[in-house]
Amino acid sequence: MEEIPSNTQTMPAPDGGFNFLTPEAWKALLSRYSHIVLVANSEAVDFERLRFELPETALYVFFNKVYKVLDEPFVGNAVLVARSGVMGANIVHRREVTDVLRFFTGDDFLGIVNVRVATEENFSEESRFEGAKARHLDLTQILGDLYPVGRIPTSGFALALWLADLQLPGKIVLAGFSAKRSEKWKVFDVHDWTFEQIFLRLFARMGTISMMGGVDASPYSSLAKRFPQVPPIEIAMTAAEVLSERLDNANGQIDRLMSVTKSIRAIENFFRRFKPKTRKQRFLEKSKE
Structure with missing residues (x-):
């Protein structure tokens, strides 16, 4: 440098x-x-x-x-x-x-x-x-x-x-x-x-x-142009309300997925116990001694 x-x-x-x-x-x-x-x-x-x-x-x-x-x-x-x-x-x-x-x-x-x-x-x-x-x-x-x-x-x-x-x-x-x-x-x-x-x-x-790159133009800016009489805070709160509902629906599906894969995760956790420790894990254990 x-x-x-x-x-x-x-x-x-x-x-x-x-x-x-x-x-x-x-x-x-x-x-x-x-x-x-x-x-x-x-x-x-x-x-x-x-x-x-x-x-x-x-x-x-x-x-x-x-x-x-x-x-x-x-x-x-x-x-x-x-x-x-x-x-x-x-x-x-x-x-x-x-x-x-x-x-x-x-x-x-x-x-x-x-x-x-x-x-x-x-x-x-x-x-x-x-x-x-x-x-x-x-x-x-x-x-x-x-x-x-x-x-x-x-x-x-x-x-x-x-x-x-x-x-x-x-x-x-x-x-x-x-x-x-x-x-x-x-x-x-x-x-x-x-x-x-x-x-x-x-x-x-x-x-x-x-x-x-990686960030698209905000889709909500077009809403502000279409509804100029609506304060920005109202647009933001309405968007948050819709997103919250969609997130709740997604969480419901995730809960179902977790339930269906419960046995698969149990098998995976059982075999993980036999996996050799990583260098990082050995280092952390040694540092605690």
């Missing part, structure tokens, strides 16, 4: 041996780009549109398993965000560093940013990233009581909020943030996708960020 010419730009590392930057240093580094593009690991990402509409001065931010969206080495300004888990950066303990770095072979690759968002997550030392320059970014404090209890923010959501707080001169663009499960890639239930989508779309309507 490009060096920042100042002796006062680094912060003391509370965990020892990690590379932290002050908010001012991050702002100095990122302000040179006209756009900061967060690229979700989603089939909704449209690289052809991104490259056509955005200038070469854009910085593309990728996350963890970039082979979900890249088929060949990326050409352009790029940085890789490596999310941490309890065992350190996920791409480190899963031995995927080499697999993801092969997509960034050019001089425009700034390096890796090892991010943690929850207090139980731990950083990995720079030496674990196969020679790539790495910085560390602790985002555990920026969310505070904002995020729903019992859920963990996605890396993209936390980073979008952090970038907005930096008040960069460039535009923040979210590409492919659909929060939809596809046939190829799943979404994890530990995140509150509904909350994140509401938050990010409000951000977009305020002009703080922009969203490309």
